[in-house]
Amino acid sequence: xxxxxxxxxxxxxxxxxxxxxxxxxxxxxxxxxxxxxxxxxxxxxxxxxxxxxxxxxxxxxxxxxxxxxxxxxxxxxxxxxxxxxxxxxxxxxxxxxxxxxxxxxxxxxxxxxx
Amino acid sequence: xxxxxxxxxxxxxxxxxxxxxxxxxxxxxxxxxxxxxxxxxxxxxxxxxxxxxxxxxxxxxxxxxxxxxxxxxxxxxxxxxxxxxxxxxxxxxxxxxxxxxxxxxxxxxxxxx
Numbered sequence: 001x002x003x004x005x006x007x008x009x010x011x012x013x014x015x016x017x018x019x020x021x022x023x024x025x026x027x028x029x030x031x032x033x034x035x036x037x038x039x040x041x042x043x044x045x046x047x048x049x050x051x052x053x054x055x056x057x058x059x060x061x062x063x064x065x066x067x068x069x070x071x072x073x074x075x076x077x078x079x080x081x082x083x084x085x086x087x088x089x090x091x092x093x094x095x096x097x098x099x100x101x102x103x104x105x106x107x108x109x110x111x112x113x114x
Numbered sequence: 115x116x117x118x119x120x121x122x123x124x125x126x127x128x129x130x131x132x133x134x135x136x137x138x139x140x141x142x143x144x145x146x147x148x149x150x151x152x153x154x155x156x157x158x159x160x161x162x163x164x165x166x167x168x169x170x171x172x173x174x175x176x177x178x179x180x181x182x183x184x185x186x187x188x189x190x191x192x193x194x195x196x197x198x199x200x201x202x203x204x205x206x207x208x209x210x211x212x213x214x215x216x217x218x219x220x221x222x223x224x225x226x227x
Contacts, residue, residue, distance in 0.1 A: 004157075033214075037219075040219055041219060042118070042120075042203055042217035042218050042219045042220055043158070043203065043205075043215075043217040044217070045147075045214050045215065048214065058214060059214075090157050090158070102148060102160050102163060102171035103148075103160070103215060104149075104160060105158045105159070106157050107155075107156055107157045108155070108156070108157050
């Protein structure tokens with residue numbers, strides 16, 4: 001157990017509304033990641049963070065922003081949700097001191113955009 | 115373009131027999147490979163990994179084999195158990211920067227009692 005929680009676990013929203021997903025960790029890990037999982041694509045990286053206020057884009061970052069104002073929380077925001085953002089979102093952390101380490105995942109958030 | 119590929123979306127195996135899950139990759143810069151297992155409504159769980167300096171890594175019933183010249187890795191589960199039924203994802207990293215992972219599309223393993 002890597003001490004990761006995600007909230008909410010399920011959310012249904014409408015197109016055009018803003019949505020924020022939260023990833024919370026309790027063990028002071030430096031690196032945190034947001035992925036989305038879709039059929040036929042596996043998991044794809046959206047954004048990641050390598051420290052407080054230090055973030056960077058992943059493979060599928062368009063339409064998403066992130067923030068990390070404290071070590072334990074990594075927020076993913078959809079400024080104006082679209083139906084193509086219906087997905088399952090996973091947060092991950094690495095337990096090592098650098099990014100070159102095994103990633104451990106949270107339980108996921110299922111988001112439906114109507 | 116998918117840099118990590120799992121060409122078998124599903125696999126069924128009898129309990130007690132060997133399960134072999136395959137994965138191919140295209141990026142020669144990948145140097146660290148992982149397998150994750152995923153149950154429905156849960157996050158992926160780390161199973162086993164291998165560095166590119168090795169060709170085999172074993173952990174109990176799970177063994178991962180890496181063939182760098184073929185850009186191919188496989189996961190062997192022996193003996194297979196019904197609790198192994200899950201979706202298995204192969205992932206790869208080039209260990210640059212923040213160790214971003216590239217995932218395959220997954221193989222659903224069903225172990226038949």
